[in-house]
Amino acid sequence: MTEKKRAAASGGMAGLFRNQIFIPIAALLLLAAFNLIVDPSFFKITLGTNSEGYSVLTGNLMTILDYGSEVAILAIGMTLVTAASGGQDISVGATVAIAGSVILRILVGLGGDGTLQAPIIVAFLAACVVSMLFGAFNGVLVAIFKIQPMVATLILYTAGRSIAAWINNNELPIVTDKTFTYFGGFIPGLPVPTPFFLAVVCVVITMLVLKFTNLGLYTQAVGINASSSRLNGLNPTFIKWLSFVILGLCVAVVGLIKTSRLSTINYSVIAKDIEMDAILAVALGGNALSGGKFNIPASILGAYVIQFLTTTLYKFQVSSDALPAYKAVVVVLLVVISAPAVKEKMAALSKKMKTQKEVG
Amino acid sequence: MKKRTLVTMLAATVAVAGLAGCSSSQTEETAAATEAAAEAGEEAAEEPAEEAGEEAAAPAADGELIRVGIINNDPNESGYRTANDADLKAMFTEENGYDASFAYSLKNDEQITAAQKFIQDEVDYLLLSAADTSGWDSVLQDAQNAGIGVILFDRTIDASEDLYLASIVSDMEKEGETAVNWLEEQGLEEYNIIHIQGVMGSAAQQGRTGALDAKVAEADNWNLVTQQTAEWNSEKAQQIVQSVIDSGTEFNVIYAENDDMAKGAVAALDKANISHGVDKDVIIMGFDCNKWALEELLAGNWNYDGQCNPFQASYIDEVIKKVEAGEELTEKTIILDEVGFDARTITAEDVEQYGI
Numbered sequence: 001m002t003e004k005k006r007a008a009a010s011g012g013m014a015g016l017f018r019n020q021i022f023i024p025i026a027a028l029l030l031l032a033a034f035n036l037i038v039d040p041s042f043f044k045i046t047l048g049t050n051s052e053g054y055s056v057l058t059g060n061l062m063t064i065l066d067y068g069s070e071v072a073i074l075a076i077g078m079t080l081v082t083a084a085s086g087g088q089d090i091s092v093g094a095t096v097a098i099a100g101s102v103i104l105r106i107l108v109g110l111g112g113d114g115t116l117q118a119p120i121i122v123a124f125l126a127a128c129v130v131s132m133l134f135g136a137f138n139g140v141l142v143a144i145f146k147i148q149p150m151v152a153t154l155i156l157y158t159a160g161r162s163i164a165a166w167i168n169n170n171e172l173p174i175v176t177d178k179t180f181t182y183f184g185g186f187i188p189g190l191p192v193p194t195p196f197f198l199a200v201v202c203v204v205i206t207m208l209v210l211k212f213t214n215l216g217l218y219t220q221a222v223g224i225n226a227s228s229s230r231l232n233g234l235n236p237t238f239i240k241w242l243s244f245v246i247l248g249l250c251v252a253v254v255g256l257i258k259t260s261r262l263s264t265i266n267y268s269v270i271a272k273d274i275e276m277d278a279i280l281a282v283a284l285g286g287n288a289l290s291g292g293k294f295n296i297p298a299s300i301l302g303a304y305v306i307q308f309l310t311t312t313l314y315k316f317q318v319s320s321d322a323l324p325a326y327k328a329v330v331v332v333l334l335v336v337i338s339a340p341a342v343k344e345k346m347a348a349l350s351k352k353m354k355t356q357k358e359v360g
Numbered sequence: 361m362k363k364r365t366l367v368t369m370l371a372a373t374v375a376v377a378g379l380a381g382c383s384s385s386q387t388e389e390t391a392a393a394t395e396a397a398a399e400a401g402e403e404a405a406e407e408p409a410e411e412a413g414e415e416a417a418a419p420a421a422d423g424e425l426i427r428v429g430i431i432n433n434d435p436n437e438s439g440y441r442t443a444n445d446a447d448l449k450a451m452f453t454e455e456n457g458y459d460a461s462f463a464y465s466l467k468n469d470e471q472i473t474a475a476q477k478f479i480q481d482e483v484d485y486l487l488l489s490a491a492d493t494s495g496w497d498s499v500l501q502d503a504q505n506a507g508i509g510v511i512l513f514d515r516t517i518d519a520s521e522d523l524y525l526a527s528i529v530s531d532m533e534k535e536g537e538t539a540v541n542w543l544e545e546q547g548l549e550e551y552n553i554i555h556i557q558g559v560m561g562s563a564a565q566q567g568r569t570g571a572l573d574a575k576v577a578e579a580d581n582w583n584l585v586t587q588q589t590a591e592w593n594s595e596k597a598q599q600i601v602q603s604v605i606d607s608g609t610e611f612n613v614i615y616a617e618n619d620d621m622a623k624g625a626v627a628a629l630d631k632a633n634i635s636h637g638v639d640k641d642v643i644i645m646g647f648d649c650n651k652w653a654l655e656e657l658l659a660g661n662w663n664y665d666g667q668c669n670p671f672q673a674s675y676i677d678e679v680i681k682k683v684e685a686g687e688e689l690t691e692k693t694i695i696l697d698e699v700g701f702d703a704r705t706i707t708a709e710d711v712e713q714y715g716i
Contacts (some may be wrong), residue, residue, distance in 0.1 A: 041608070051630040058632055060606045067599065165436040172439060174652055185631060262594055262627055264652075266620055268436060269593040314603035320588045320596060321560060 020286035020293075023334070024301040027284065031308045035315075042315060050186060052178070057191040060311050065192065068307030069199035070254050070271075074278040075299040076206050077247030079287055083223040084243040085142050086291030087149025088279045092251055094160020095134050096271035099127040099255025101167040104265065107175050110168075114176035120183075128252040134160075135248025139241035157275075164267040174264040184261030195257045199300075202253060206296060216294075219243060223291035273324075277306055280327060283334050306330075425459035426680065428452055429478030430487045434466050438592070439619075439650050443716035444514065444670035448487075451673030468492035475499045479506050485680060489514040500524065511679055513672045515563070521692050525683060528675045528694045530668055532567020538700045539615070539645060539666045540571045546643065546663075548612060551582040554604055556597045556616040556625060557589040564668065565589070568617045568647060585611045590621045597624030605632045613643045619653035622646030622662065637661040638703050649701065651715030657703040658711055664703065669696040670716055 035042040045059035074092055081089050106123035107116055134156060141152035187194050210216040218239050221229040226236040254274075259265050279289075284302030287294045309330070313323055336342055430452065435445040445464075452460035461483070463474035468491045478486055479502055486508050490496060493516065500523040503510050512527040543551070555572060558565035576582045586604055590596035597616060604611060605628060614629075614636075616622035622644055629636050636642040637660045644662040646653050656662040675694055682689060701710060 044608075048633060050633045051635070056631070058606065060603075063599075063602050063606055162436060170436060170442055172652075258595070261598065262623055264623075266438075266594060268438070269591070269620075270595065272593065310599075311603065311606075314588075314599060315607060317586055317588075320590065320600060 020295045021298040021301065023286045023337070024284050024298055024305050027305045027330075028301065028308065031305065031312055035312060039315075042312070047191065052186075052188070054186060054188045055191055056186050056193075060315060062193060064304060064307045064311050065196045067195075067310070068304040069193075069195035070257055071274065071277045071281055071306060072199045072300045072303035073202050073250050073253050073257075074247075074274065075281040075285070075303040076202055076296055077243070077250035078278040078282050079285065079294050079296050079299040080219055080243040081149065081247050082279075082282050082287060082289060083291055083294035084219045084240045085149050086223060086289075087142070088275070088282070088289070089138060089153045089244065089247055090150055090275045090279075091134075091138060091153040091156035091160055092247070092275040092278055093271040093273060094157050094164070095131050095248065095251045096255045096258055096274065097161050097164035097265065097267045098134060098167065099131040099252045100259040100265040100270060101164040101267065102127040102130045103256060103259050104173050104175065105167050107177075107180065108173040110171070112173060114174050116175070116177045116180070120180060124252070124256050127255055128249055131252040131255065132245050132248035135244040135246070135251070136241065139244030142244065143237040143240035161267050164265075168267075172264055172266065175259075176263070180260055180263055182260070184257045184259070198253055198257065202250065203296075203300060210296070215239075215242075220293055224293070276327075277303070280306055280331060283331065283338075286338070288338075425454060425457055426485065426684070427459045427481075427483045428461070428485045428487055428680075429475070429481065429483040430460055430462045431471050431474050431478070432462065432464055432489045433491060434464050438648075439716055440648055440668060440670050444489075444672065447671045447673045448676075451677055456677070466491050468495055472496070472499050475503070479503050479508060482506065483508060486510045487676060488512050488517075490517045493518045497523070509680075509683060511676055513676055514670075516693075524692075526679045526689055526692060526694055528672050528679070528696065530698060531695045532563050532668075533570055534567075534695075535564075535647065535666050535668060535698060535700075536568040536571030538698075539568070539647070539664065540575045542664055542700055542702065543613065543615070543643070543645065544575070548643075549581065551579075551613055552585050552609075552611040553583065553613040553615050554585050554601060554611050554625065555587040556600060556614070556621045557587065558617040558621075559591045560589050564647075565617060568666075572615060585609050590616075590624065592618055592620060594620040594624030594627075597621035598628045601625040601628035602631070605629075605634070612641060613645070615645045617647055619646040619648045619650045619665065622653070626656075626661070638663060649714050649716060651711060654701065654706065654711040654715045657701055657706045658708065660703055662703060664700060666700040667698045667714060669698050672696065 042060050045057050045061055047055055048058055050056045078088065078092070081087070103123045103126075106118050106126050107120065108114060109117045138149075138153050138156065141147045141155070142149050145152075182188075183194055183198070185194060186192075187197075190197070218229070218234055221232070221234060222236040222239045230236050254271065258271055281303035282299050283289055284305055285295060285298030285300070287299060306327070309326065310323060313326060314320070318326070430448055432445055432448070433441055435442045445462075448460075449462075452458040461478065461481070463471070463478070465471050465474065471488075471491055472495065475486060475488065476499060479499070486503055488496075488510060490512070496517045496519050500510055500519055504523060510524040512524050512529070514529060516527055516529055553572070553576070555569070557569055576584055586600065586609075588600045590600055597620070601614065601624070614622065614625045616625055623646075626636060626644060629642060634642055636644050643664070644656075645664040645666075646662060647666040647668055649665050649667045653662065653665050657665055675696065679689065679694070699714070701714070
């Protein structure tokens with residue numbers, strides 16, 4: 001890692017900033033170094049057994065993998081939405097609540113006693129369909145009606161949790177079946193939290209899609225200049241719409257994880273403010289929030305960095321209602337670093353240093 | 361740029377119109393319901409209301425239903441609120457001699473608007489669970505001038521006591537004390553407590569935290585391992601407890617200020633194979649008495665659950681009956697009866713009766 005950093009550093013400041021994935025890696029190293037100096041036991045991982053009797057790995061790093069995966073999955077979709085539409089979807093948390101409600105409704109039914117009424121896969125697929133439909137709704141508003149993404153998704157942000165409550169008739173059903181807890185916990189025999197595997201599956205699928213289709217290129221083209229990409233034979237409306245539908249699919253996966261963690265959900269608070277974490281992950285990944293070029297691995301790394309930060313703060317007993325303030329500091333730093341004015345100054349500075357070096 | 365601004369404005373207008381559409385349709389519904397109720401009332405009029413009270417009670421003449429306007433928080437807010445709303449709806453029916461209209465909002469200004477509307481509609485009583493404690497003086501003055509009796513339930517407000525007939529509330533300090541006393545009775549050698557708080561500043565959080573804080577400050581063998589707010593959120597509670605487990609600190613009590621957070625905490629314990637419940641390593645305490653939580657008690661997975669009584673309708677009914685009969689109200693503030701349940705003594709009947 002350090003060698004890579006050194007290599008990047010030798011490329012000069014300008015090259016450093018041009019390398020997008022540098023920001024999350026630097027943040028990760030900074031956090032890791034901080035923890036290593038203050039309390040190395042942060043990195044301790046122990047192999048224990050959970051109350052089901054299966055051996056599982058526990059420790060702060062596992063917690064980061066566990067909870068960071070939710071944001072990482074969302075970050076995939078959010079990166080695409082950001083790149084294509086130049087805006088962000090703020091209805092993610094509310095749609096997670098809807099997806100979770102659909103899963104519960106199908107699994108338990110109305111007034112059920114918690115036993116499974118349908119296979120989990122059916123419930124999950126239904127949740128996928130529903131949240132993709134809501135994604136499509138957002139997509140139509142943005143792509144066809146040309147409403148700014150934040151304003152368009154404000155509708156579901158406001159109404160989503162009420163819809164979620166309505167789906168389950170204001171009840172909070174609890175699933176009693178043990179197999180349902182696997183998705184947010186551990187699959188018997190595997191010591192690593194399942195959300196991490198789900199995140200890996202999502203990432204692999206996304207990478208394959210990006211590699212074997214032109215989706216990445218098209219998204220980028222639409223994000224940089226929609227009208228010129230249209231003149232080049234692309235369909236910007238479809239690409240933008242598609243990015244929202246893909247985000248919908250990511251939301252359904254997170255809905256499954258969230259619902260599985262506690263075998264129930266509370267509509268009003270589940271996945272609260274998770275959209276902000278997802279957007280922050282995209283920003284931390286060095287992606288331009290105004291659309292265009294994007295880097296999904298950087299966003300995913302960004303997601304884990306956010307969880308790393310959260311876990312570190314919890315570890316040091318920082319009051320949990322102060323967490324958003326710390327995240328705000330990160331946002332301010334990121335925005336300032338990526339501001340064109342600062343970038344220019346930095347580039348000029350590094351150029352100057354280079355010339356001085358050559359002279360000296 | 362210009363085009364973009366225009367689009368944004370347009371979108372905002374659409375959104376606002378959409379919202380306005382929602383709220384107006386809601387009022388229409390309420391109005392329709394009121395009308396229907398009034399019609400039915402004319403026909404039925406079986407239970408003549410007792411003589412109209414002299415001062416506050418407005419013209420609830422014989423044979424007419426008592427008209428109440430109920431302003432509550434959104435029933436979707438929590439299981440507690442859902443139970444509270446269901447209880448009110450069950451009590452204020454035509455069969456019981458009431459003609460009730462409901463308005464829901466978590467926002468103070470919307471609640472005040474609803475109150476003004478009820479005053480214009482000349483209801484006899486205004487029942488109020490305020491979203492916020494301040495800003496109610498002028499509208500309650502209006503209600504008084506119009507001869508409308510105001511009864512506060514569930515939440516108090518910062519206004520002169522003269523402006524309302526009665527206030528029916530939970531004593532959160534007492535809830536906290538009951539819980540802490542129970543914990544003391546468990547006679548542990550040392551209390552290492554993970555304290556998970558609700559939204560900071562809320563009455564429930566202050567009351568339930570206050571009692572524990574006082575005890576921890578006073579007793580040497582009571583320690584707080586961590587004290588964090590999870591904002592009534594089970595996921596956050598899970599993360600907080602997870603972080604304590606990861607850090608390897610010892611603890612033997614989880615004092616969560618509501619059931620959801622206790623559930624989150626328990627999920628974290630299960631993951632780390634830490635036993636909890638009756639005669640196990642960690643004592644689990646929750647509040648609110650959700651039905652599923654009481655079932656956990658019954659199964660011995662949790663140890664204690666403190667009640668926060670949402671069944672206030674009968675108390676309100678009593679006050680109204682008294683005023684209608686012209687009796688003096690002896691006390692302004694009526695404290696709800698509340699109990700705490702021990703997993704060792706709870707019965708299936710308790711779960712049915714007190715579970716929300």
